[in-house]
Amino acid sequence: MYIYDSVQKTKREFTPLVEGKASLYVCGPTVYDDSHLGHAKSALVFDLLSRVLKANGYDVTYARNITDIDDKIIKKAAESGKDIKEITDFYTDAFHKEMDAIGVSRPDIEPKATESLDAMYELIQKLIDSGHAYKTSEGDIYFDTSSDGEYLSLSSRVQDEDDKLQRVENSLQKRNPADFALWKSVKDNTITFNSPFGEGRPGWHLECSAMIEKHLAHEGAEFAVDIHGGGADLLFPHHENEAAQTRCATNHALANYWMHNGFVNIDGEKMSKSLGNSFFLKDALKEYDGEVLRFYLLSTHYRSNFNFNTQDLATSKKRLDKIYRLKKRLFGLADCTDATPFKESLLKALSDDMNVSSALALIEAFISSTNEVLDTAGKHKELKRETISNLAYIEKILGFGSKNAYEYFQFGVDAHTKLQIFDLIVKRDEAKKEKNFQESDKLRDEILAFGVNIMDTPQGTFWEKV
Template sequence: MSLQIYNTETRQKETFKPIHDNEVGIYVCGVTVYDYCHIGHARVMVVFDTVVRHLRALGYNVTYVRNITDIDDKIIKRALENGESIQSLTGRFIDAMHEDEAAMNVLRPDIEPLATEHMQDIESMISTLIEKGHAYPAENGDVYFNVKSDEDYGRLSGKNIDDLESGARVEVNEVKKDPLDFVLWKASKENEPAWSSPWGEGRPGWHIECSAMSTKCLGNHFDIHGGGMDLSFPHHENEIAQSECATGEHYVNTWMHCGFVRVDDEKMSKSLGNFFTIREVLKLYHPEVIRYFLLASHYRSPVNYSEDNLEVAKSSVSRLYSALESFTPEQLTAAEEGTNYEVEFNDAMNDDFNTPQAMAVLFELAKEVNKTKSETLGGLLKKLANQIGLLEQDATVFFKSQPSQSDLTDDAIQSLIDERAEARKNKDFARSDQIRDELLAQGIELLDSPQGTTWRKV
């Protein structure tokens, strides 16, 4: 089947047709870098990494752009609190973000624009909006977008301007012509970074950054725009308004949004104390377990972060790796061709990136690999799983790299295995069992076979 994608704007699945043959431009709203990335960021990273992988597997030449917001109210506040420069703060957390995504096997975007490096593009778009009557400078040095100048405002979220206006909070802001108008340029304040502009010293509003960077990198009209569901309004709604009013062209063909991450069925938030960074979770679970967990629910559905669900993910990934455990990496280089497994896997991914169904195909294939011990079917299992970023390691490496409560080194574990082998040779089965039980208590499982004893972390 051809690729079908659910378009948030039209609220239906549509057959994907790129603007230019075989070329796909995709822009995803990235992270505001003032702290470590959390599990909600991880979902957006993993989902769109998987989308890009599948598009490339279909043969498309993809240009993947994911921006970094490196100037923002939260960034300024955190830098002042820390007594450090904004560049130092954002640089540190950009490096941390790259470390986190690499750990989860998230491929780097082709282009990763920084807001602070696109001030000229931002200024140019704001100037165009003013010239066309869609924006106005205020007396205080701010510049605002005139929402009512855009007849189509609200089409992404389905919100009506009259309803928005009647529900708007009364703001003490005499410089805005209308409560719905939003800021494009903020006049500088004390202790804040500022850039020169025709409207005075200041910095851009958040929404205009993405419009300027996306059109700069991909053109005025491109294929796919994505992000978390929380961004659909007002951020993405405002992006559409700014971009189309500035360029006069249709902005994006397909809008994709990820569902929320919940924690034990509650919304994740720092105030509730249920907020988890990626690196905190990586101390407890293997990166592929986290990736599997994030893909086990359809990307448009909410995903519930809980210890139980992560343990299920750990068991599931272990089952897939177990099917490959008896093969060497060299035996898995060739993949069986022309099977129904590959057809069903790709059909699932072509159905709006249905990763839960694609994973179900992987488990059926794993059963067949266990049954037949076929190297080419094992190669196919690895190949298909790799298309969604799973089964990237050798099985033996995976099982030995699980986070555990044990602080034993590999050499120390092997020493105990050797001692146990000697005890068994001497028929000291009490000591043999004691070593096995002591290791198991530390999360180290011993596996005996005619070829000897191996171990894995559980």
């Protein structure tokens, strides 16, 4: 398996710290607002990575944090008059439901900042003791970037004057303009924590380093984790600062491999709340099935910037429809787990730095060739078995095709209408059993009036939206 390392800027063969195991840490959401497409893209990328690692036989430990201590959360609480925990619980729950809707598996470990304060205090103290951090007269604690000879090695940045001017916050208290807060002394009425360093709040960069040390780091290992991931916007300063803290406080580097997914643009323009084009995932899910969004957002390579537009989404949906139409042809047949050449080829493509373009091309060719053979005379028993096995593998590794083949085509029909259609189908089945064909035809016409097609199969009557 090969992974593109964002730091070394090359594809590297994956060699885990512990044979047969893989540890993955990904920066999760700050829970003060609804998730947008950028959150969805990143979550999907690392969900896919976890699946590919498992398909390659690794025992994966996947951690993704929840940032529930942040100035944005405090601001939201002040503006809304709500309790901070009420806000963070609400948006954490919403995030989980939206990730479920697009097929993102829950991580094995989901630490929260509020549950990791002792680990943060320990890390800060180590940095102070080793001379890499200092406390100001106002009670703030900063990481001394000049004490770290490897600072900026992760992002390969050169600290220029513009950077320095943009980072002059508390410049009179900081030794260097680039120094960043590990602990912020707070003396107002907002949320604070009683630490060994006084009342205050932890710095954002500190949180992930502490949670990685607490949950994933192995004593004596060269790196805390195998893989650290997140959006490309996190490489600097967040991941740069994480890496600096960890190597200076411990006897290991933070991660062996660094992976970053590209940005999401809306109709060619970078997605940004300040620009008013931040497409919330909850709104997209009202218009599109979650699996359609999953297929679309994963349809380009994870390192590329993704341009979201409705025309490409419609085209992408048609590609996913082909999987379900093939699945529908085999509806009711038993599943099987046979090894097939297709599975080997698909895993090989995805093991090459998650080459999803090659993977989707393989799927398209498989669907086309299978349909061609199924269209010819014959029972095709072995082909059907192999096809079912291949479809199950696509579902397992890519998360496409997990729904009932008929129900997938019912998206957009509200729950009340679905109940009406169900009741009519039951009545039609009863009329057919009683050989009351005039009544059954009348009921069929009533069903079709909802803008759906019905299919009578050996497994029963099914319908789909036209």
